[in-house]
Amino acid sequence: MRPEAVIFDIGNVLIEWQPERFYDAAIGEDRRRAMFEAVDLHGMNDLVDKGHHFTDTVYAAAEANPDWRAEIRMWHDRWIEMAQPVIARSVRLQSALRAKGIPVFSLTNFGVESFDYALTHYPFLDDFDRKYVSGHMKVTKPDPEIYRMVEADCGIAPGALLFADDRPDNIAAAEARGWQTHLFTGPDGWADCLVGHGLLTEAEAA
Structure with a gap:
């Protein structure tokens, strides 16, 4: 899918x-x-x-x-x-997806005040269609509840969500919900994943 x-x-x-x-x-x-x-x-x-x-x-x-x-x-x-440095190619991938009108969400274990502080340094953290921040949700990955809350809020079928995370336990929990996943080990592999799913061209993912 x-x-x-x-x-x-x-x-x-x-x-x-x-x-x-x-x-x-x-x-x-x-x-x-x-x-x-x-x-x-x-x-x-x-x-x-x-x-x-x-x-x-x-x-x-x-x-x-x-x-x-x-x-x-x-x-x-x-x-x-x-909380540095920025992973520049990942930020470019975020921008490329949004430029194509593909909904892009964040799902992060992050405190309320620390996330607000991060926004003052990294404006791209506000450049999501939906932001799912654990501090506001009162539950963290890999608790299945946080994934359920995302599904309920966005209204997209689990199998139509593609999620990138660097922690295998967070990925395993998403897979258990039926999400498509990518274990992030670097931006190049993530770019290849997005191209492979037909979301970006090679040029757009550069």
């Missing part, structure tokens, strides 16, 4: 998201490893993605772990340095 809509994840599909890389540069790999072993920073971020307040959640974690207070606060205060 030719897809009727294309759905982009954001982190590591449109924008690189590598907190460990940021901390390696900011405090050194050894200290980063020690901190990540001592503090569940990804669990903290999961709360933000489920709708907990960005500042309050990060600062509370910092206060609960005084040995790492300054470093944990970086997750908030220097967040935009973690």
Whole structure:
């Protein structure tokens, strides 16, 4: 079935998201490893993605772990340095699809306040026909409920949705709903997928 809509994840599909890389540069790999072993920073971020307040959640974690207070606060205060650089070809693919009138949605695990902040740096994050942001939805991938909510809102049959995500668990959950999927490992493969589905020509996907 030719897809009727294309759905982009954001982190590591449109924008690189590598907190460990940021901390390696900011405090050194050894200290980063020690901190990540001592503090569940990804669990903290999961709360933000489920709708907990960005500042309050990060600062509370910092206060609960005084040995790492300054470093944990970086997750908030220097967040935009973690959410970079832009994956330029993916952004071009987003624009090319929209230029052809193909509905393009986002489906992302992202906090409410952090997404609003990202928009101030990356205007293309607003360039979707529909934005499905977990912080607003109060549920995150790969919970089947978030995929069901997307289906119910957009009204497109699951088999007519084409979804790109960099995490195999998120892809598996979408496939279980009947979605067409692409495990994103780089923009070149994603471009080939879109061409293969007849959504873009080679020239349009360049």
